[in-house]
Amino acid sequence: MDFDPVLLARLQFAFTISFHIIFPTFTIGLSAYIATLEVMWLWSAREHYHRLARFWTKIFAVSFAMGVVSGLVLSYEFGTNWSRFSAIAGNIVGPLMGYEVLVAFFLESTFLGIMLFGWNRFPRGLHVFACIAVATGTLISAFWIISANSWMHTPAGHAMQNGVAVPVDWLQIIFNPSFPYRLAHMATAAYLTTSFVVLAVGARYLLAGKYLDEAKTMLRMGVGFAAIVAPLQLFIGDQHGLNTLKYQPIKIAAMEAHWDGSTPGDFEIFAWPDQKGETNRYAISVPRGSSLVLTHDPNGLFPGLKSVAASERPNVPIVFFAFRIMLGIGFFMIGAALLGAFLWWRGKLFEARWYLVPAQFVWWIGFVAVIAGWTVTEAGRQPWVAYGILRTADAVSPVPGSSIAITLALFVLVYGIVFSMGIYYINRLINTGPASVANAEPVSGMASRPISPET
C-alpha cells in the first residue's frame, strides 16, 4: 500500500502535540493556583484554603503525569519523524529546548516529589516553596519552548551555511519578533483556561450544596481572575495578530479568508472559503471589518491570498474556522466573566442559579480555544515548517510510511485508553470532593492519598 510519509508524520505530530498541550495548559495554570492557595493558607490560617490546595494537588498529580509522558513522546518525535528538520534547524532549536530541560524540567519534576508527598513530612514553608518552584518551572518551560516555536514562525539571528541554519545572535534568536506576543498569549491562555475549570467546579459544588466554603472561594477566585484576564487576552491577541500581519501576512489572509488584496477586507462572521474558486461562499460579513482591526482604517489594504501561488498558501478553511472557534470562545469568556463579576458585585453570585447551572459545564472551553489557537498558528504557517527556511515536505525523516502509519495507530489507541481513563479519574476525584482529603489524613500520619483506595 502507498502511504504518504509527510501526511502521516504531520498527522502523528498534530495528534500527539494536541494531546500534550491540553495538559501543560492545565498544569501551568493549576500549579500557580495551588501556590496561591497555599500562600493564602499560610497568610490567613483558614483551613479551607488548605483543603482546597490538597484537593487540587491530587488532580494536578494526575494531569502532570499525563503531561510528562505525552511531552516525552514529542521530544523524541523531532528525531523519529522530522529528522531532516533536526539536521537543518537543530543548531538553533536544539539549544533552546536544551535550556528548557536544564532550567525548567528538572526544577518542576524534582520539586514535584515534595509537592505531592511532602504535606505532613516537611515544614509548611518548604512545601509552599516547592509549589512555587513547580509553578515557576512550568512557566519557564513555556518560555523556552515557545521561543523555539516562535523562531520557526519568525526566524531571526541566524545565517544559512550549506543549507543548515547556524546561530549568529542568540538574543535575536530567543527574542525573535513573534516570541513576546506568543508567550504572553499562551501564558494568559493557560491561566484563563484554568480559571474556568475552577469556576465550573465551584459552581458544581455550590449547586449540589456541598463544600460551601470551598465552592464560594473557587467561584470568587475563578470569576474575579477571569474578569480581569479575559479582556486582557483580547488585547494581547489583537497585538499578536498585528505582529503576524507584519511577518506572516499570508497567515492573516487565511485567517480572514481575504482573497483579493486590492480591496479592503471584510470581517467574515461566517463563510465557506472556496479554495478552488478563490472566493468565499455563504458569507455573512461586517464590511471592511478586517481592515479596520488590522490597519485601523476602514479603507486600509493588506495582502490577500491571491498575491501568492496556490501552492504557497496554507489550507484556508482549517485556519479560518479554527480562528473563529478561538475568537468565539474568547468573546464568550469575556461575557461570562464580566457577567459573573457583575453578579458578585451585586451580591447575587451564589444565588443566581441561571448563571451557576450553565457555568458548571464550561470547564472545557479553554482547552478547545487553545487547540484551535495552535491550529491557526501552525496550520497557517504551512507549507513551511520553519518559515522561509524549510518546507514541511522536506523536513520529514527517511522512514517508510507504513511504519509511521502503524505507530500512529498505536498512539491513537494508547492515548485513547490512557487519557480517557485519566479524565475519568479526574472527574471522580472532583466528585469525591475536598472533604475526603481531610479525613484520610491522620491515619498513617502522612497520607495525601489513602494507602488503599477503599478507606
Place this chain on the structure above:
Amino acid sequence: MEWYIALIWAGVLGVAVAMYVILDGFDLGIGILFPFAKTEYERDQMMNTVAPFWDGNETWLVLGGGGLLAAFPTAYAILMPAFYLPVIAMLLGLIFRGVAFEFRWAGRRSKKFWNFAFAAGSALAAAAQGVILGALIQGVKVENGAFGGGHFDFATPFAFLCGAAVVVGYALLGATWLMMKTDGEVARLARAHAKWLLAAVIVFMGIVSLWTPLAFPRIAERWFSLPNFIFFSPVPLVTALVAFVCWKSLADERREVLPFLCAIALFFLGYSGLVISNFPYLVPPTLTVWQTAAAPASQIFLLLGTLFMLPIILGYTGFVYWLFRGKIRAGEGYH
C-alpha cells in the same frame, strides 16, 4: 580550539546517560519486579519507594535526547530514524508505567490493570533501551549523511540479547534499592531475587564481552592491541572484584546499602567498557563526535548553561533524595 568542545559535550552526554541509567534503572527495576510481589500491600510499599523521584529520574532521558539534538544534531537525525520502532516502543512503555503511578491510586476496580501496565511498561521500556544500545554497538548504515539502512536493521540476536541484559540489570538495581528502602517481607524477597539477578547479570556481561570483540573487529582491535590491552585490563578485573563483593554483601543481612552501591558500580563498569569499545564514534562505525557536532556557537551557548546548571540540578536532586531518606516502614506511605 573547537575540537575539545565536542569532546566536553560527549562527556556531558555521557554523564546524562549514566545518571539516567542508574536513576531510572532502579525505578524501572521496581516495575520489572512488581509481578513478583505477593500482596497489594507489598506493591504499595514498592511503589512508594520511588513515587517522589520517578519524574526527576526520567528527566535525565529528556536531557539525553535533547542534549543529543542540541550538541550533535546530525547524529540525532541519523540515529532516531534508525531506531524508529524501538524508540517508539520505549515511549509507549514509559507512557503506561508513568501514568500508572497516579492512576493506580485513583483507580478502584482497575487497580489490577495498572499493576500490569506498570510492570509491562517498565519491562518494555527497559528492553527497548537495551535493544537500542545493542543496535548502536553493532553499527548503523549511513548514506549521504542520513540513515540509509532498512527498518528492521536493528533487530538482530545481539540487540535482543542486550535487551534482555538491560532488563535483568535494571531488576538488580531495583532489588538492591528495595533492600535499602524497605524492610520486612519486601526487603527479604528483594534479597532473595537479587542473588539470582546478580548471577544473570554476570552471565550477560560475560556474553556481551565475548561477543562484541568476536563479531566486531574494530572492537577487538581496540581491546587487544598493545598498549591498550594493558590500560584496559583493569576493567574486567575490577568488574570481577565488584561482583564478588556484591555477592558477599547479599549474603550478609546487615548489609543494606552496599549491594546497591555495588550494583551501580557494575553498571558503571559495563558502561565504561562500552565507551572504550566505541569511542570516538557516536554513530558507529562511521561518524565520530566531531563529524556530527553542532555549529560551535550552538555547542558553546548550551554548554555554558549546562556547566552552570548541572551542579545546581545535582544539588537539589540530592537534597530531595535526602529529604525522603530512610526506610518506608510497614504501614506507612507517602501517599
